Amino acid sequence: MSNTTIAPTTAATTSVTPMLESEGLVKTYGRVVALDGVDFALYPGEVLAVIGDNGAGKSTLIKCLSGAEIADSGTMRLDGNVIQFRKPIEARNAGIETVYQTLAVAPALDIATNLFLGRELRKPGPLGSVMRMLEGSGMRGRAKEQMMALGIGTLQNMNQAVETLSGGQRQAVAVARAAAFGSKVIILDEPTAALGVRESAQVLKLIQHLRDRGLPVILISHNMPQVFEVADRIHVQRLGKRAAVITPQSVSITDVVAIMTGALQVDERDQALGPVR
């Protein structure tokens, strides 16, 4: 095993506060160690890819950050404030939205309803407060704006049932929902795993749109070419620890795979690469 130093593109020391960071996260399931003291940092306005082999702990890391799992120890900070999530809803209320791999949209419901599901808007005045009437046209209008802002204006009819859409369009609805409510961080868990080539390209475009709007994005993916295409920095997870943080410019795909599998080891002091954007 060679012990190589990978030249960082910028100095590791920086004064920028991470939007979301963790220190020494530990999570065990019985005797199985999923996270063995993970440090993690997401800086404002960047796309950070999280990669790693199966069992490296990337899913568990994301679950802790999105409130789906509770870490055994370690601290998390959002925008500099210490946070502790016990349920996904708490993370969402704090401004962290997650898009799941499984196309988590209700097929028979329309686009606008899916976008606002669980967070419906009521009409102002007694119609809303007494009759509990929903602001249907308002939600459709905001849904439409959101879709346009993300460059998915091809979907015209917000009354269209989601099941009539293609896989890529459905994922776009899920991303649009996250973008509409995620004020701080958006987490995408394998968003292209179930999609074809052209549909994946649509989703990657969406990710770039999100970044252009200043929203930091965490992207979990197995697809190296996609990661290298959109990510600003790449967090490599290995055996429950952070193996390295690199940029697509500084390291080749081959080297990244070597880091993932342990063939290449990165020096401790080069593991924490600061913001590059």
Added chain:
Amino acid sequence: MSDAIAGYDAAEEFLDRQSTIKRVQAVLHTYPWLSPAVVLAITLVIFRIASSKFATPTDLGVIAQQTAVVGTVAVGQTLIILTGGIDLSCGAIMVFSSMVMAKTAFDQGVPGPVALAIGLVVGCLAGAFNGFLITRVKLPPFIVTLGSLGIFTSLTLLYATGRTVRNTELARQLKWLGKPIDLGGFRITTGVIVMLALYAVSAYILRYTAWGTHVYAVGDDPDAARLAGIQNSRVIVSVYVAAGFIFAIAGWVLIGRVNAASPNSGIDTNLDSITAVVIGGTSLFGGRGRVIGSLIGALIVTSVDHGLSVAGLDQSYKQLAIGGLIIVAVTADQWIRRARA
């Protein structure tokens, strides 16, 4: 994105080809109550040809009165089926509530309105019992309500001690839904009005409130609903309680309809209500359907029943016709759910 699709040469002209049958499928996908409406129209026409006494203004009033009980139960049944559940105990809850109303007023001498309220609370509690077993103990709705069907039926018989509370013994308020209303030859009862009001209210709630949206979401895709932050169990329990309340109202309508409270009335209502909902275009898999379809479905069930007797035909044909319609309706549902715009 769309320009990536265009640019075919030979295939271009076939891209937007849509057969008539596809178009029909798409329309039915958007308006699931349309096919039962057509079936109802055909049913009325057939029996009208078979008998000149059928579907006259007076006769339509009779059909409306006969629909009141099953139609009311079908409102609650629709809510439950929309969540992907089913309630086999609906008729039992209805009869149990009606016996509680009649007997607390007659035996215990409780004032009519209070007896009515007690009956409605009993309906809610029965629904809560089903909902609790389904969400907390996590049993399938079919099994839970099959069990509670037996429990509530038995409780009714034990409580009633095999005795009917007759017309003269009933509190005045309990008979209120049997009051006739004349609309120039077309005679209905207040019970019919209450049923129609329940349809209007439930249609509004399902269409225009967040709770209504959540009922659909929970039945359509429970995982997506949960990930969207909906508390599925809470929605499902509230649906069973609301349905229990509606079944108790049906019990009140039933007292007005038969002019008595008998532990043996309304036996067919359990299955007839499910039939009405399914024929009405609501999917047994949950998440799809309109409550208005169930009203049409209930009208179909009573029209067939009533038409056969007016035309002097064997009542056995009812089972044949309704059974056939159920199979056709579920087949249609499977087909419609595959529609893509």
